[in-house]
Amino acid sequence: MKLLATPPDLNKIARPNWIEINLDALCNNIQFIRSQIPANTKILLPVKADSYGHGSLACSFAAKFGGADYLGVAHISEGMLLRQYGMDLPILVLGPCTPADFAYFVEFQLTAAITDIRTAMAFDQFLRDTGTTCKAHLAIDTGMNRYGFDAEDFNNIRAALSLKNLHFEGMFTHLATADMPGNPKTEIQIQRFTRLVDVLEAEGLRPEICHCSSSAGTLTHPESHFDMVRPGLALYGYNCMGAAPSPWPIKPVMRIKSTIRHIHDVKPGETVSYGGYWMAQQPTRIATIAIGYGDGYLRGEYNKGFVFIRGQLCPILGRVCMDATMVDVSHIPDVQVGETVDVVNGELDFRISMESVADDHHTIPYELTSRVARRLYRKYYWKNRLVRWDYLRKEFGVKDFKEYPLR
Numbered sequence: 001m002k003l004l005a006t007p008p009d010l011n012k013i014a015r016p017n018w019i020e021i022n023l024d025a026l027c028n029n030i031q032f033i034r035s036q037i038p039a040n041t042k043i044l045l046p047v048k049a050d051s052y053g054h055g056s057l058a059c060s061f062a063a064k065f066g067g068a069d070y071l072g073v074a075h076i077s078e079g080m081l082l083r084q085y086g087m088d089l090p091i092l093v094l095g096p097c098t099p100a101d102f103a104y105f106v107e108f109q110l111t112a113a114i115t116d117i118r119t120a121m122a123f124d125q126f127l128r129d130t131g132t133t134c135k136a137h138l139a140i141d142t143g144m145n146r147y148g149f150d151a152e153d154f155n156n157i158r159a160a161l162s163l164k165n166l167h168f169e170g171m172f173t174h175l176a177t178a179d180m181p182g183n184p185k186t187e188i189q190i191q192r193f194t195r196l197v198d199v200l201e202a203e204g205l206r207p208e209i210c211h212c213s214s215s216a217g218t219l220t221h222p223e224s225h226f227d228m229v230r231p232g233l234a235l236y237g238y239n240c241m242g243a244a245p246s247p248w249p250i251k252p253v254m255r256i257k258s259t260i261r262h263i264h265d266v267k268p269g270e271t272v273s274y275g276g277y278w279m280a281q282q283p284t285r286i287a288t289i290a291i292g293y294g295d296g297y298l299r300g301e302y303n304k305g306f307v308f309i310r311g312q313l314c315p316i317l318g319r320v321c322m323d324a325t326m327v328d329v330s331h332i333p334d335v336q337v338g339e340t341v342d343v344v345n346g347e348l349d350f351r352i353s354m355e356s357v358a359d360d361h362h363t364i365p366y367e368l369t370s371r372v373a374r375r376l377y378r379k380y381y382w383k384n385r386l387v388r389w390d391y392l393r394k395e396f397g398v399k400d401f402k403e404y405p406l407r
């Protein structure tokens with residue numbers, strides 16, 4: 001791909017908070033996952049929930065460039081949006097398909113997840129009546145109990161796979177405990193799925209693309225690789241096994257940055273922020289930074305966690321506000337208003353990594369990244385340069401948004 005002329009200087013853009021999306025890291029992580037799976041096993045990048053908050057358009061196009069084979073979304077509208085911008089990779093809608101969606105699956109050439117025999121038969125009938133075609137993956141419930149055909153419901157599974165018009169290109173299940181080492185449920189689920197695949201193979205009904213594992217399954221259960229893997233968190237560069245540095249050479253895709261908006265000193269006995277949960281024991285210099293829970297930064301705990309300023313950890317004081325967070329900068333007395341703050345950047349220090357910040361507030365990196373607010377400006381790393389979306393979309397050849405007719 002040819003690079004365009006020099007991108008504009010992003011530091012001249014007045015935004016108090018922003019996120020940096022490292023698409024080079026995403027491609028690096030795709031390559032790493034590729035090295036962990038058999039050569040003919042495909043990689044599906046889950047881009048649901050706006051790519052876990054990383055931006056589904058940018059991530060989808062970068063992933064296509066980086067060698068991903070398939071994209072996965074939760075809802076049909078997410079897949080339609082990608083098609084409306086010209087994305088041409090196959091897209092599997094992982095959530096249950098319903099009759100209201102049939103026409104859209106056909107029109108937008110999306111792959112449907114079929115979770116019950118009634119829907120399978122109704123879709124098949126729709127395709128026959130309209131003289132159209134569509135690809136589908138059969139969703140199998142091996143123990144997650146979220147959706148799908150029961151793994152032992154052989155009669156209905158056979159009936160669905162024998163339909164003439166709905167083409168079952170794939171079949172998949174989802175593991176509930178793969179991120180819990182030693183949990184016997186994972187092996188039980190993999191065995192149920194393997195048995196089903198073997199039975200269907202023997203009967204000549206096995207779909208071409210069988211898949212089972214998300215990040216934890218892909219990285220810790222090689223027997224779950226089958227024909228495709230669906231790692232989300234690992235491809236976005238975070239440890240899927242808990243709040244510890246990743247044992248794998250993956251790089252975090254998102255960094256959250258802010259700026260210092262105000263600096264002041266407080267005397268001993270003064271409290272900081274709502275509720276007064278932090279009290280100065282000694283004279284303290286405080287920097288008020290522009291990030292808050294209105295940006296998706298977490299507020300659950302107070303007096304918890306750090307940010308990074310000039311390469312030094314600065315403890316968070318009291319409660320996070322909607323648009324501001326106060327931090328202790330007494331150890332960096334000459335710090336200035338306007339300076340950049342690393343709020344989340346796992347490559348600098350694990351204590352400000354996505355995993356650690358999420359854990360401080362009793363949640364998981366998925367929730368933190370997918371709740372990043374829209375008002376945070378996005379900058380992208382691509383080929384080692386920080387670029388804006390308008391620049392990147394030309395690089396990727398993203399088409400103009402195409403409206404579809406209302407029904």
Ligand SMILES: Cc1ncc(COP(=O)(O)O)c(C=O)c1O
Pocket residue numbers: 046094174213214215216230231232233234240
């Ligand atoms: C069906 C399905 N596949 C794959 C994934 C990706 O999971 P992870 O991000 O843990 O790799 C998810 C995530 O929720 C999912 O629901």
